[in-house]
Amino acid sequence: MKIMKLxxxxxEGKKTGKFVTLAPEIFGVAANPVLVHQAAIAxxxxxxxxxxxTKTRAERHxxxxxxxxxxxxxxxxxxxxxxxxxxxxxxxxxxxxxxxFAKKINKKARRKAIQMILSDRAQTGAVVVVQxxxxxxxxxxxxxxxxxxxxxxxxxxxxxxxxxxKIRRSARNLASLKVLDAISLNVVDLLDCNCILMPLTAVKxxxxxxx
Numbered sequence: 001m002k003i004m005k006l007x008x009x010x011x012e013g014k015k016t017g018k019f020v021t022l023a024p025e026i027f028g029v030a031a032n033p034v035l036v037h038q039a040a041i042a043x044x045x046x047x048x049x050x051x052x053x054t055k056t057r058a059e060r061h062x063x064x065x066x067x068x069x070x071x072x073x074x075x076x077x078x079x080x081x082x083x084x085x086x087x088x089x090x091x092x093x094x095x096x097x098x099x100x101f102a103k104k105i106n107k108k109a110r111r112k113a114i115q116m117i118l119s120d121r122a123q124t125g126a127v128v129v130v131q132x133x134x135x136x137x138x139x140x141x142x143x144x145x146x147x148x149x150x151x152x153x154x155x156x157x158x159x160x161x162x163x164x165x166k167i168r169r170s171a172r173n174l175a176s177l178k179v180l181d182a183i184s185l186n187v188v189d190l191l192d193c194n195c196i197l198m199p200l201t202a203v204k205x206x207x208x209x210x211x
Contacts, residue, residue, distance in 0.1 A: 004028060004122055008200060009130050013149025020129050020200060023207045027122040029115045039113035039187040042105040050101070054094030057082045063089075110187065111210055117190040118206070126195040128152060133199040138166040140173045147177070150197060157193035159185075161201035182206050 004027055005019040022028070057063070063082030070077060084092045121127050128150045135142040147156060158167065159182045171177045178189055182202040 006122070006127060006129050009128060009150060011130065011132070011134070011146070011149075016131060020203055022122055022203070023211060026115050026207055026210055027119050027127075029112070029119045031116050031120055032112075035109060036113045036116055036187065036191070039105055039110050040191060042103040042110070043186060043188050045101045045103045048101040050095065050097050050099050052095035053097035054091035057084060057090030060088070060090050113187050114185050114190065114210060117187065118185075118196075118210075121190075121193075121196050126153060128195065128197045129203060130197065130199050132201075133158070133160070133167070133197070134164065135166050135170060138169040140170050143167065143170040143174065143177070147197070152197060153194040155192065155194045157189065157196050159196060159198035159202045159206070161199060161205040183209050185210070 003024050004022045006022060007015045008018045008020055010016050057080065060082040063080040065081075067078045067081055068075065078086075080086075080089075082089045084090045118127075130150075135146060155176045156178075158171065158177065158179045160167065160179065161182050163181075168179050171179045178193065180186075180189060182198065182205040185206070
């Protein structure tokens with residue numbers, strides 16, 4: 001595990017001359033692409049909600065009466081108009097909305113995957129730590145102006161140690177920006193972002209939660 005130190009910025013985007021030491025068990029973990037891929041697939045599968053739904057013969061309307069008698073007509077036997085063989089009948093093996101796509105992954109494996117992504121972002125210089133993170137009012141232009149002060153790449157992710165409605169409401173109009181709580185990270189959002197901006201308190205929250 002590699003011990004890393006990152007400079008601490010102020011709200012003006014300038015270095016304060018101080019550094020924060022990142023916990024090596026979280027920000028210094030060697031990458032395992034296979035594990036990260038498994039965690040991402042498991043999360044996406046869990047959040048998958050199928051829409052397509054076909055009805056079986058039991059769910060189709062009608063079909064209570066036998067179309068014709070069993071024998072003597074010369075036609076094939078038929079017991080219901082809602083048979084899958086008939087027009088407007090039930091569907092055999094069709095898609096169902098209650099299908100469960102969830103895949104199991106252990107909590108330790110998911111946590112390890114989060115640590116690997118955080119380590120990769122920190123080692124590639126994609127993590128910016130601020131002394132404190134706040135804006136004067138809940139406006140999108142305030143967040144845009146704040147992000148432009150720091151050396152951030154496209155698709156940034158803001159991690160907060162506590163709820164800040166001003167930042168959350170201001171970031172809703174920016175499709176490329178996402179705001180998460182440091183206590184509830186997930187693999188997909190961490191993979192989708194190219195850089196991370198967080199206050200010093202969020203670093204401590206991550207270390208306490210995911211150590």
